[in-house]
Amino acid sequence: DxxxxxxxxxxxxxxxxxxxxxxxxxxxxxxxxxxxxxxxxxxxxxxxxxxxxxxxxxxxxxxxxxxxxxxxxxxxxxxxxxxxxxxxxxxxxxxxxxxxxxxxxxxxxxxxxxxxVAQIVTYGTMAAKTSIRDAARVMDLPLADADRLAKLV
Known part of the structure; x- marks a missing residue:
């Protein structure tokens, strides 16, 4: 060493x-x-x-x-x-x-x-359509339904 x-x-x-x-x-x-x-x-x-x-x-x-x-x-x-x-x-x-x-x-x-001392935080944001698709996936909604909902935004 x-x-x-x-x-x-x-x-x-x-x-x-x-x-x-x-x-x-x-x-x-x-x-x-x-x-x-x-x-x-x-x-x-x-x-x-x-x-x-x-x-x-x-x-x-x-x-x-x-x-x-x-x-x-x-x-x-x-x-x-x-x-x-x-x-x-x-x-x-x-x-x-x-x-x-x-x-x-x-x-x-x-x-x-x-x-x-200061605390610094970063917040992530998601686009509305992405949020709808993610929520639909968690709720076990079919992808076609999620896409249809997302297109309304």
Whole structure:
């Protein structure tokens, strides 16, 4: 176990590029805070998802335990997550079990301060016709009936 020097050149290059990008774009603190509350969640017995969305493409996130998905093994692109040519905030989606989620939020508020913490949520929407077809499927209505209803919208 020779540390960084024993890494395959392609892996070292990937990590060097990611670390350089994270540092120069000013997101090192974001990674460390995210790592902190994910580690705390695991430490207190909260179920934490393996990783979701474009953050699974970060080898740095994998190495520091933010995700449990090896992006190099699955040939995932870091640039989909954080691209030095685009000035945008990285988005690390993190899933916690329903009971443990509030415990992690309480930890973050206690550690970083209520005025430094905000909860962000994304709501998905469905088109009216798609909603009608999905509801009809759940209600075991024939597809022809669902299509006829959807066309009324």
């Amino acid at each position: 020779g540390g960084v020097d024993s890494l395959e050149p392609r892996i070292k290059e990937r990590l060097d590029f990611e670390l350089f990008t994270i540092r120069t774009m000013g997101f090192a603190g974001y990674f460390l805070i995210t790592q902190d509350f994910i580690n705390k969640g695991r430490e207190i017995g909260v179920m934490v998802g393996p990783g979701r969305g474009s953050a699974a493409g970060s080898a740095v996130a994998y190495c520091i335990g933010i995700t449990n998905i090896d992006p190099i093994k699955y040939d995932l692109l870091f640039e989909r997550f954080l691209n030095p040519d685009r000035k945008s905030m990285p988005d690390i989606d993190t899933d916690f079990d329903d009971e443990g989620r509030q415990r992690v939020i309480d930890y973050v508020v206690d550690k970083y301060g209520r005025n430094q």
